[in-house]
Amino acid sequence: MLAYARPLARLIGELEKLPGIGPKSAQRVAYHILRMPKSAALALAEAIAEVQEAVRFCSVCFNFSEDEVCSICRDPRRNKTTICVVAEPRDLIAIEKTGEHRGLYHVLHGVISPQDGIMPEQLRIRELLQRLDQSETAEVIVATNPTVEGDATALYLSKLLKPLGIKVTRLAHGLPLGADLDYADQATIISALQWRREM
C-alpha cells in the first residue's frame, strides 16, 4: 500500500493482528492514534508494554495478578469455603461483576478438548487439587460454559472431587432472563426442561 506512510502501514499491520480488528477498523484506529495528543498515544503504548511486564498469574487461583497472590485471594472478607472454578480470567470477571459470589476462584486456563489437544494435564487442575488438599473448601462451583467442552470439563472435575468429600455444583443451564421461548434454540429449551425445578 504505497499511499500509506510506512510507520502508518506498520501500525495498521500490527493492529490487524488483534482479535476482532479487521483491516477497516485497524485503519480507523491507526488514524485516530495518529491524531491523538502525543501523551495519550504514549500512555497507550506504555500500557501495552507494562501489561506484559507487570502482570503474572496469582500463585493460588491463577487469575491474572499484579502480585504473587491476587487481591481476591488476599481479601479476608471472602468466603474461603467456596471456590468457583472458571475456564478463563474473563469468566471470573463476568461472575465477579454480579457481586453474587463471595467465595474464591480458580482459573483453569482452558477446558478439556481432546480434538484441540487440550487434556486435563494442561489445565490448572493439579494446582486445584493441591489447593483443596490444604484448605477448608466445602463446595466447588463449576462455572464452565454450557458447551460440549465445558460440560466434559465439569463432569471430569465432579468425578475427581466428589470422592474427596467436596460438594460439586454447576451453574444452571436454562432460558436466559427475558428470552422468548419462541426464539430460543432447541438445545436451550431441552436444557431448561432438564434443569426444571418444582415451584
Next chain:
Amino acid sequence: MLAYARPLARLIGELEKLPGIGPKSAQRVAYHILRMPKSAALALAEAIAEVQEAVRFCSVCFNFSEDEVCSICRDPRRNKTTICVVAEPRDLIAIEKTGEHRGLYHVLHGVISPQDGIMPEQLRIRELLQRLDQSETAEVIVATNPTVEGDATALYLSKLLKPLGIKVTRLAHGLPLGADLDYADQATIISALQWRREM
C-alpha cells in the same frame, strides 16, 4: 473493577478510548495482548509510539507522509495535470486502491460544516489555491462524500476554481454496483436519476 490486575485495568481503559472499541472488545484485546509473545506486544507498542514521531503531513498534498513530500507527490509517473481533492487521508487510500486515478491528490482534512464550526479557512483550501497557482493543473476532481457537507464543499471549490480556468469535476452519485433498486434509499434513486446519462 477489583478483579482486574491494575496494569490490565489500565490497558483496558486505554483501549476503550479508541474508536469502535467497546468495553467487551477492549477486554478481549487486552487479554490477547497479555498472552502475545513479548516481542509482538512490544512491536505494537513501538508502532504506536513511532507513528506519532515519524508521520507528518506532506507539504504538497497534506496526506500523511514519512517525508517532507510524500511518495505520490514525488512519483514522476503520476499525471501532474489532474488533482483529486479528498476530505480525509482515508478517502485518498480508498481511491488509490482502485488504481483508476493516476494523477495527484490534495487532502482538505475536513469538509465545510458551519454547524460544526468548520469554515473554509480551517481546511487546506488556501494551500490548494497556492498549489494550483504554481502548477500545470488542468482538472480538479472533487471527491468529497455525497453528503450535505460534501456537496457544500464541492460547490464552494467549484465556484473558487472555475474562474481560474480549471476544469472542476465531481465523482458521480448514483446506484452502487450490484444494488437493488427496490432496496435503494430515495435520495440515492433521485441522485441516480439526476446524474443519468444517454446510452
